[in-house]
Amino acid sequence: MTAAELAVENVTLTAGAYRLVREVSLTARPGEVVGLVGPNGSGKSSLLRAVYRVLRPDSGRVRVDGADAWSLPVRRLARTLASVVQEPGADFDLTVREVVAMGRTPHKRLFDGDTAEDARIIDTALASVDATQLTTRSFDRLSGGERQRVLIARALAQQPGLLVLDEPTNHLDIRHQLEVLGVLRRLPATVLVALHDLNLAAYYCDRLYVLREGEVVASGPPAAVLTPGLLAEVYGVASEVAVHPRTGAPQVTFLPGEPRESGRGGATMH
């Protein structure tokens, strides 16, 4: 699968009378890792749900390689797009390997068995999230972090051109957070990922979009977006941002107390 192009064009989402997301546009070029950040309730999950086709936009379009994601046959979209989401999934009475094997479904016909190539892809996916030792375990009895890694492995087994993830580091210990984000970084896929940890977002993402109250308020490379001014405005926190001498990525240190006014730096403002 080659990396896909994502274009979200002026998407507005509502739930009853409540507006979740207003006129949001966002792009991810093939192979880019694009981060979605913003406070609780700012609309990140809602926007991702419109991309992985759970929440239909009231207006606007989601395009994957130019095609309207909401008009494609579901199976056709599943061959390109995989998601790792926070929805409370169905209780799988399945082994870990069976759950990961589900990732191969969009590429097969009904009643096709697993080929040697499928088995290799499943093994590789399990190994890349350090879950090889969980293979025969019951999915239902895993810890939160183990479960999360297995769901990521299932998405990897799908070999998507576009991978959409909602807080994939949720429940993961620090080593597994770094490993998983490193895997996403190296994938031959386009990645759209909602993250709360701004330092991880700064290190692993090519570009960030910042949401506040359902609108994009800034976008650009992490160093342009993550400024004390923006963090004060969007999160209401005081911070210092330095370039880490070893990684070259911006590193945010949060400071106790009220933020003081300062400029917003060089991000694209919306």
Ligand SMILES: Nc1ncnc2c1ncn2[C@@H]1O[C@H](COP(=O)(O)OP(=O)(O)OP(=O)(O)O)[C@@H](O)[C@H]1O
């Ligand atoms: N069905 C609904 N009806 C009314 N409000 C809703 C509905 N679904 C979501 N919301 C509200 O819409 C807002 C956006 O929610 P969303 O889950 O997209 O935010 P988020 O940025 O992902 O937040 P978090 O960081 O907490 O995961 C929140 O205020 C949420 O309470």
